[in-house]
Amino acid sequence: MKSKIRRSGQRKWAVLLEALLVAGLLAGCGSTSQTAGSAEGGSAQTGEEGLTKLTVQSLWFAQGQFAGLYVAQEKGFYEEEGLDVEIIPGGTDVTSEDQVSNGIAQIGVDFYSSVLTYQDGGADFINVFQTFKNSPQYLVAKADSGIKTGADLKGKKVGSWFGGREYEFYALAAKYGIDYENEIDWVQQDYTLDQFNNGEIDVASAMSYNEYLLLLDQYKESELNVIDMNEEGVSMLEDCLFVQKEWAEENKDTLVKFLRATIRGWQYAADHPDEAGQIVYRIGESATEEHQIAMTRKVIETAVIPEGSSREQIGELDTARIQRTIDQGFSTGLISKKIDIEDSIDDSYWKEAIAGLK
Amino acid sequence: MNKLQGILPPLLFGAVLTGLWQLGVFNRIFNISQLQLPLPSKIIGVFISHLTAIGQNAVTTIAPAAVGLILGALLGYWMALIIAAFPQGGYGLMILVTIVNAIPIIALAPLMNRWFTVPFITKLAVIMVAASGSMTVHALQGLKNVAEEKLDLMHSCAAGKWEVFLRVRIPNSLPSVFSGLKIGVSAALLATIISEFFSKETSGIGYMIKHSLKVGNQRPLGWAYILAMSLFSVALYAVICILERRLIRWHASRR
Numbered sequence: 001m002k003s004k005i006r007r008s009g010q011r012k013w014a015v016l017l018e019a020l021l022v023a024g025l026l027a028g029c030g031s032t033s034q035t036a037g038s039a040e041g042g043s044a045q046t047g048e049e050g051l052t053k054l055t056v057q058s059l060w061f062a063q064g065q066f067a068g069l070y071v072a073q074e075k076g077f078y079e080e081e082g083l084d085v086e087i088i089p090g091g092t093d094v095t096s097e098d099q100v101s102n103g104i105a106q107i108g109v110d111f112y113s114s115v116l117t118y119q120d121g122g123a124d125f126i127n128v129f130q131t132f133k134n135s136p137q138y139l140v141a142k143a144d145s146g147i148k149t150g151a152d153l154k155g156k157k158v159g160s161w162f163g164g165r166e167y168e169f170y171a172l173a174a175k176y177g178i179d180y181e182n183e184i185d186w187v188q189q190d191y192t193l194d195q196f197n198n199g200e201i202d203v204a205s206a207m208s209y210n211e212y213l214l215l216l217d218q219y220k221e222s223e224l225n226v227i228d229m230n231e232e233g234v235s236m237l238e239d240c241l242f243v244q245k246e247w248a249e250e251n252k253d254t255l256v257k258f259l260r261a262t263i264r265g266w267q268y269a270a271d272h273p274d275e276a277g278q279i280v281y282r283i284g285e286s287a288t289e290e291h292q293i294a295m296t297r298k299v300i301e302t303a304v305i306p307e308g309s310s311r312e313q314i315g316e317l318d319t320a321r322i323q324r325t326i327d328q329g330f331s332t333g334l335i336s337k338k339i340d341i342e343d344s345i346d347d348s349y350w351k352e353a354i355a356g357l358k
Numbered sequence: 359m360n361k362l363q364g365i366l367p368p369l370l371f372g373a374v375l376t377g378l379w380q381l382g383v384f385n386r387i388f389n390i391s392q393l394q395l396p397l398p399s400k401i402i403g404v405f406i407s408h409l410t411a412i413g414q415n416a417v418t419t420i421a422p423a424a425v426g427l428i429l430g431a432l433l434g435y436w437m438a439l440i441i442a443a444f445p446q447g448g449y450g451l452m453i454l455v456t457i458v459n460a461i462p463i464i465a466l467a468p469l470m471n472r473w474f475t476v477p478f479i480t481k482l483a484v485i486m487v488a489a490s491g492s493m494t495v496h497a498l499q500g501l502k503n504v505a506e507e508k509l510d511l512m513h514s515c516a517a518g519k520w521e522v523f524l525r526v527r528i529p530n531s532l533p534s535v536f537s538g539l540k541i542g543v544s545a546a547l548l549a550t551i552i553s554e555f556f557s558k559e560t561s562g563i564g565y566m567i568k569h570s571l572k573v574g575n576q577r578p579l580g581w582a583y584i585l586a587m588s589l590f591s592v593a594l595y596a597v598i599c600i601l602e603r604r605l606i607r608w609h610a611s612r613r
Contacts, residue, residue, distance in 0.1 A: 097574060101391055118574030121393045162560070163572030186560040190468075195558070200475070336575060 051084035052254055057096040057105035059239065061089045062284025064295030065209060066109065066239075067276040068131070068304070068314075072265025074279045081257035089284065092191070096242075097123065106247055107258065112237040112325055113334060114164050119344055120335040124245045127345040129259055129315040130322070131266075132303040135235035136208040137168055139227040140215060145202055148225050150232055151176040159189030159201040167334045169205075171234040172227070174332065203227075209298035213291065236325045238303070241315075248349065259315065259353035266304055266314045273297045312354060317347040396578040405582035412586050418562040419550055420590055422478050426485025427546040427594075431539055433486055434493025441494070442501040442527065443519075452498070459491030463549045468556040477559040481550055488549035489542040496538035500531030536602040543594045551587065563587050 058066055069087055072078050078085040088105060090096065096108035097118045108115075108125075115125055139158070141147035147156060150172040160166040166186070173180035187201050193211060196204035197218070206212040208228075215224060229235040241262070248255050269276035277293030286292065304314060322345055329335045378384065380398050385391065392400075405412065437455060441448030467484050474480040504526055512522045554564025563583050570580030 095572065098394060101394060102389070114574065116574075117576070118393060121575040121577065123391065123393050123574065162569050187558045188560055188565065190471075190556070194472075200558070334573075 050082065051079065052082055054078075054083050054085045054107065054254065054258060055105040056085060056087045056107045057090065057094070057099035057109065058087055059090045059096060059109045059111075061091070061286050062087070062280050063210070063286050064277055064280055064292045064297075064299055065207075067269040067273075067280055067296045067299065068262055068266030069109075070265070070280050070283055071269045071276050072261045074283075075265070075268060077261035077264045077268075078258070081261045083254070083257055083261065085258070085261075097125065100125070100242070100244060106243060106251075107255075108242050109239060110242065111164070112240040112322070113167060113329055115240065115242045116326065116329050116335050116339060116344065117164060119339050120337065125242045126245045126248060126343075127240045127242050127317065127322075128248060128255065128347075128349045129241035129262070130237060130317045130345075131239040131241065131315060132237060132299075133306050133309060133313075133316075133318065133321065134303060135168060135229045135238055136299070136303050137165070137229055137235075137238070138206045138208055138212055139169065139172075139203050139229075140196070140206045140212060141203045141225045141227075142219075143223050143225050145225070147203060148227075149176075150178075150227060150234075153203065154178050154183050155185070156202040157185045157187050157200070158203040159187045159195055160205050161189055161191075164334070165205065167329065167332045168229045168234050168236050170332045171236075171328050172229065172232055175232065175234060208302055209295045213294050213298060214287075234328065236328055237321055245346075248346065252349065255349050256352045256356070259349055260356050263314050263353060263357060266300070267311050269296055270300045270305055270311065273300065312357075315350050315354075317345045317350060319345075393574060393577060396581055400578050401581040401585060404578040405585055408579060408582060412563075412583065415561050415563050415566050415583070416586060416590065418559065419554065419564060419587075422481040423485060423546050423550040424594070426482045426550070427489050427539070427542055429482065430486035430489030430546065431493045431535075431542055434490035434538065434542075435497050435535065437490070437494045438497035438501055438531070441498055443523065452494075455491055455494045458487060459495075461487070463488055463552050467549075467553045470553070471556050471558065477557050480557065481553045484553040485546045485549045488545040492541040492545060493535070493538035496534040496541070497531050500534030501527045504530050532606050533602075536598060536606070539598050540595060543598060544591060547587065547591050547594070563590075 056069060058069070060066075062070060066087075073085055073087060088099070090109075096105070096110040097115065099105045100108040101123065109131075112127055112130065115127055118125055139153075141152075146152065153169075153173055153176075158169065160169060170180045173184060178184065187195065189195060189201065189205055193204060193206075193215060195201045196215075204211070206215060212226070241259070243255065273296045274293050277296040278289060280286075280296065281289040281292040284292075305311060309316075319341060323341055326335070326339055326341065326344065330338045376398055379395075382392070382397065385395055388395070437451060441452050441455075463484060466487060470480045470483050474483060508526050508530075509522065512526055517525070550562075551564035551567070554562040555568050557565060559565060563586060566583045567580050567587070570576040570583065
């Protein structure tokens with residue numbers, strides 16, 4: 001009996017020792033990756049030919065939505081600014097915020113409404129470039145369904161991608177006094193439009209520049225009803241570029257150069273949408289070349305340089321629109337507090353970038 | 359006293375790990391923010407404040423998991439019976455079971471979503487596939503590996519094939535049925551969660567984990583659901599262990 005107790009006592013110590021060893025090992029790994037991370041992420045690193053290396057974490061696969069970035073890369077605009085830029089494509093379960101937070105990328109692409117949720121959680125991200133000036137998210141119904149506005153959503157099957165994409169719809173329902181938690185039958189929409197085509201859902205989420213264009217291949221425009229979040233006054237800002245505040249302060253010149261080349265990329269894409277579409281198709285090989293060209297055109301026309309804005313306003317951080325996104329995020333429960341706009345955006349980098357262009 | 363000694367080291371190890379986690383040691387080691395890995399206190403706080411919602415979502419998840427596990431186990435056992443009873447033809451069936459068992463659930467789940475329209479049925483189908491394989495393999499071992507002297511005794515009494523089955527082979531397979539069930543539990547719950555990732559439903563623990571982890575400030579909620587899932591997994595496992603103790607007290611292997 002006695003010896004048994006002793007043995008189990010020894011085993012206990014062995015377990016503790018093991019835990020310590022594992023912890024030590026992890027600490028070792030951690031500290032080396034930390035130094036590697038700070039070398040890449042912290043101060044700008046200069047590689048061959050004296051170019052500064054930068055990594056951008058995109059939101060999705062290479063497509064017209066990000067034409068400006070890929071054009072700037074392919075046409076050598078980044079290189080002209082002394083930058084060696086790598087763009088990492090996104091996917092269904094990659095979050096740009098984590099990639100930037102982990103130092104894998106210095107610059108992230110995501111919806112501004114998504115960046116807000118991380119700021120709300122305490123992350124020190126800052127929006128430095130508002131690529132999209134509005135929300136290209138549509139709700140689409142078949143014309144014969146009679147669904148025309150947000151008021152008609154009550155009791156209907158509505159598809160969303162969720163994961164933060166649903167808050168505009170919540171605001172839309174709330175606008176018409178619909179209890180969006182109980183009076184709408186929400187359905188997880190996949191990345192095809194099958195559920196809409198075979199009638200499993202009455203209303204589908206569709207990006208004006210992507211899924212909606214694919215729908216127009218199958219339906220006539222008159223056969224579809226579109227609920228536009230901008231017209232309904234419930235739009236939240238989507239694609240933007242964000243960075244860690246500290247990194248931006250330490251690498252101001254690099255960031256300004258990057259933004260300047262990115263603006264040039266979008267301007268070039270606006271002037272040559274066919275070529276821009278071909279570039280993103282060559283890189284991403286997503287859908288067809290025609291689709292990428294159409295997407296590039298639509299993104300630029302409706303979101304990057306929409307009617308009433310100019311080429312010199314690409315990426316501009318419009319405080320009124322930003323504030324509306326914050327307010328609406330708060331009222332729909334996306335964020336728990338009204339984040340101070342000063343803590344959420346910093347337009348000094350964009351201003352310097354655009355000034356250098358003229 | 360002996361029992362306590364048995365659970366003390368793992369309990370201690372768990373406590374130390376949780377303690378280190380709470381002190382932010384892991385965040386520092388891996389250089390990740392608390393937004394990416396929230397502290398245990400935060401997760402437990404969110405868990406408690408969302409208890410009602412967690413309960414509601416758990417019903418969506420646990421109901422098909424439990425039903426699917428039982429149906430899958432029955433299906434698996436039925437197949438084991440056929441294979442054991444008809445060894446020649448059964449060999450082919452065994453190969454089929456092995457092949458089906460090798461299909462990754464992550465590939466099966468989105469497919470099943472397209473075959474069935476009711477989410478509950480979809481989940482049931484995926485879970486049955488996941489839970490039946492381990493049952494067949496384990497039960498078959500129990501049905502086949504019978505002590506020679508038992509068979510000799512039955513032969514000496516002029517018992518027929520079916521009588522041997524009923525009186526010797528089936529009782530002999532019960533302990534392995536529980537081994538099959540224990541492995542089946544984790545397989546079934548894993549299958550449920552994966553199925554919910556691809557589901558059309560907007561409720562259930564799997565959906566909530568996937569959804570919450572994507573929204574920056576809702577990550578602790580995602581972790582609370584992960585915690586809930588672990589608790590349910592342990593609870594289901596415990597239920598099977600208790601059943602095992604009650605039902606096969608007689609078996610020599612029972613500790």
